[in-house]
Amino acid sequence: MIRKALLTALILLVLHALFVHVNPISSSQYAWQGNTVKAQQFIYGDTSQYIIIGSSLSNRLVMDSLQGITNLSFSGQGIFDGLSIVNHHNKLPRSVFIETNIMMRGENKNFTSYINSPVLGPLKRWFPSFRDEFQPAGMLGETIIRTFKKEESIPGSEIENTTTQGAEDDTFFQKMLALQAEDYNETPDSAFLRLRFEDLSKEVENLEKNGVRVVFFEMPVNETLCDLPEPQMIRAFYRRFFPESAYDYIRVPHCSGYKTTDGAHLDEVEALRYTKFFKRNVEALLVDKNQ
Amino acid sequence: MLFNSFAFVILLLITFVLYYTPGLSKIQILILVISSLIFYGYNQPALVLLLLISVAINIFSSYYVTYGNPRNRRMWATLGVALNLSILVFFKYSPLIGKTFFKAPDSIGEFLITIPLPIGISFFTFQGISLLVDVYKENYFKNTSVIPRSLKDHSLRTLFFIGYFPQLVAGPIVKAHDFMPQISIKKIKDIDWETCFKLLVLGYFLKMVIADNLKEFTYWITFPYFQGLKTLPLLGLLFGYSFQIFADFAGYSLIAIGLAKLFGYNFRDNFNFPYISTSFKEFWKRWHISLSSFLMEYLYIPLGGNKKGKARTYINLMLTMVLGGLWHGAAWSYAVWGTFHGGALAIERLITDKIKIRRTLFGDVLKGIMVFGFVTLAWLLFKLPEFTHVIEYFKTMFLNQGTLSGSLLLYIMIYSAPVILYHLNYLLREREIYSKVRQLEYMPYGLMIFMIITNSGPAGAFIYFQF
Numbered sequence: 001m002i003r004k005a006l007l008t009a010l011i012l013l014v015l016h017a018l019f020v021h022v023n024p025i026s027s028s029q030y031a032w033q034g035n036t037v038k039a040q041q042f043i044y045g046d047t048s049q050y051i052i053i054g055s056s057l058s059n060r061l062v063m064d065s066l067q068g069i070t071n072l073s074f075s076g077q078g079i080f081d082g083l084s085i086v087n088h089h090n091k092l093p094r095s096v097f098i099e100t101n102i103m104m105r106g107e108n109k110n111f112t113s114y115i116n117s118p119v120l121g122p123l124k125r126w127f128p129s130f131r132d133e134f135q136p137a138g139m140l141g142e143t144i145i146r147t148f149k150k151e152e153s154i155p156g157s158e159i160e161n162t163t164t165q166g167a168e169d170d171t172f173f174q175k176m177l178a179l180q181a182e183d184y185n186e187t188p189d190s191a192f193l194r195l196r197f198e199d200l201s202k203e204v205e206n207l208e209k210n211g212v213r214v215v216f217f218e219m220p221v222n223e224t225l226c227d228l229p230e231p232q233m234i235r236a237f238y239r240r241f242f243p244e245s246a247y248d249y250i251r252v253p254h255c256s257g258y259k260t261t262d263g264a265h266l267d268e269v270e271a272l273r274y275t276k277f278f279k280r281n282v283e284a285l286l287v288d289k290n291q
Numbered sequence: 292m293l294f295n296s297f298a299f300v301i302l303l304l305i306t307f308v309l310y311y312t313p314g315l316s317k318i319q320i321l322i323l324v325i326s327s328l329i330f331y332g333y334n335q336p337a338l339v340l341l342l343l344i345s346v347a348i349n350i351f352s353s354y355y356v357t358y359g360n361p362r363n364r365r366m367w368a369t370l371g372v373a374l375n376l377s378i379l380v381f382f383k384y385s386p387l388i389g390k391t392f393f394k395a396p397d398s399i400g401e402f403l404i405t406i407p408l409p410i411g412i413s414f415f416t417f418q419g420i421s422l423l424v425d426v427y428k429e430n431y432f433k434n435t436s437v438i439p440r441s442l443k444d445h446s447l448r449t450l451f452f453i454g455y456f457p458q459l460v461a462g463p464i465v466k467a468h469d470f471m472p473q474i475s476i477k478k479i480k481d482i483d484w485e486t487c488f489k490l491l492v493l494g495y496f497l498k499m500v501i502a503d504n505l506k507e508f509t510y511w512i513t514f515p516y517f518q519g520l521k522t523l524p525l526l527g528l529l530f531g532y533s534f535q536i537f538a539d540f541a542g543y544s545l546i547a548i549g550l551a552k553l554f555g556y557n558f559r560d561n562f563n564f565p566y567i568s569t570s571f572k573e574f575w576k577r578w579h580i581s582l583s584s585f586l587m588e589y590l591y592i593p594l595g596g597n598k599k600g601k602a603r604t605y606i607n608l609m610l611t612m613v614l615g616g617l618w619h620g621a622a623w624s625y626a627v628w629g630t631f632h633g634g635a636l637a638i639e640r641l642i643t644d645k646i647k648i649r650r651t652l653f654g655d656v657l658k659g660i661m662v663f664g665f666v667t668l669a670w671l672l673f674k675l676p677e678f679t680h681v682i683e684y685f686k687t688m689f690l691n692q693g694t695l696s697g698s699l700l701l702y703i704m705i706y707s708a709p710v711i712l713y714h715l716n717y718l719l720r721e722r723e724i725y726s727k728v729r730q731l732e733y734m735p736y737g738l739m740i741f742m743i744i745t746n747s748g749p750a751g752a753f754i755y756f757q758f
Contacts, residue, residue: 001485001732001733001736002485002488004733004737005492005733005734005736006737006740007737008736008738008740008741009737009738009740009741009744011737012737012741013741013744029504029507029698029702030507030508030510030702031507032507032749033507033749036749110749129745130744130745134745135746136741136745137702137705137706137742137746140705141702141705145697145698149697172515172518172519175515175518176515176519179515
């Protein structure tokens, strides 16, 4: 019985590999998997010249409008995961755009050790059917969704958006905003923040040593959160560790006017508006550099 | 250490090889004890000290109950049980006591709140109590047949019984009378490979494919995120959580039973298709059997069970379930959860005592749906320990009417389907067609291995670790 079961598993693995080869239906079922799929596509794909590294805030950038740029922003995580992946796999781009909003989250070791695994990594490189985007349940779900919706689903978007249906004046939005305000109002421990920035400095130094240009940018949030103690302190630390005289910044013109779904994450329309602003600034910076 | 971690696989392989090495058969117990201590202390070595203290209490108490002055037997057993319970109360319930009875910024209250919960304490404390009660009562074995005269041998055997790694951190709660008589030299030729294989494959499938994936969806039950969802997704999430908690805990139990069997030790089943139950009484005979039978044997019956009149029976039922609820976690919501189940059991008993209902298939289906629905709603108290958030969840379910999140519901259905099929398979086991299906049982096991390899979710701790 054991032998027969193992043989059945082997046959299914071969059939799955063939199916993925012929009909690769990419899917991501939830936020974590959206992150792993994004990371694996970066690792096993072509080297990108420009990379955005950030949190769920930058995850809202509309990438269709940013052709040629890879977005390694991860929902529920921070910038250190993207930096770890870029440095670990030595897939160095020409420029890296680092989001400055979230500094309290360190590297998610569960995530990076899974993505950078020395055993599973090579297996997934040579056999794409083992990659997260081709999980059988995901492929089945995606096929059903496509059949009924007649349109492609954006990985991980629907579930994230389920919490973001409200307009700025609705009760849910107000509750979420109040919770965000609690966080943003807390002054971070300066010793802790210094350690975070020292870590970031090492990562940036490593990139620069390899000829990578580092640009910082801040995602807009609700205007009532924009200048609360936490973001102010983070900005001050950035100025101290990465002075504007030595580093390029894409500054938000002003938080006012940007609408969010929960105080921190831009809604679809506003994400597109900011993406356009971001794109203009990136183009200007790149032209500037080329001159 | 997690059963689904790389470190555990390495530890298991080394232990297995040493355990069955012919020249080492005399130190088999020692090998398993060392492995178990590594397993338990891997992430927090300091915890081993607490485990050893707990075991030491049980070693001396049980030894003196057996070989001490016969007039002091009761005193030793009572002292042992009291010390076990004191450790449990101190480590598990101090934060609850601190929060409930001391107003901030009281220094005692603050101290109590900071006491950490050692993993598995509820499980190994209950096993210690089981040893003391069994040795004191001698209902199942003669003491001297399981407690050796040599204190050294007894210490090793007790440490082995309480600390054996498959059941150490999340059960099943193994009773002394089931385990102690099994202690002997084991041989590799006696391993029932097929049963071990089936238990491990099914256990890992339920945990890694079903529970670990479902948990990524049921995350949205967290406060305040659920407030942004509509009626249907909220309902779907509740059912998803019901299947997740089953897959998580039943999966863990199956792995534990399979691992124990690899080393020649048999544990009783901990789950017996609980979601087919047509009464609450039946549910508790099928869900977390090792806990419900422990509570029945060591609490409900000593309280008088159903032998002291109807009123006492209901009180005993309620008390057992409330304490059973609090065993799960140090929050009042767990007591409420226990009260709900206790109330359901009492009302059910009251109805069945008064009215005799003829059994029909339709009636059974209806009762099954009712029991499953009630159990599922009550699980919300596990996911949302703040009672106000539970109320808020139900309010949101009624107020945010709508059917958004098709893909959320779809994936919950996809991952819940195997649990439903697992129960259906059990229901159909006596049909004639089943004997033909049985010949092909290697196919679902092959499919499960395939899914473990290709479709595992992000590894997460087992839900019952927190208890």
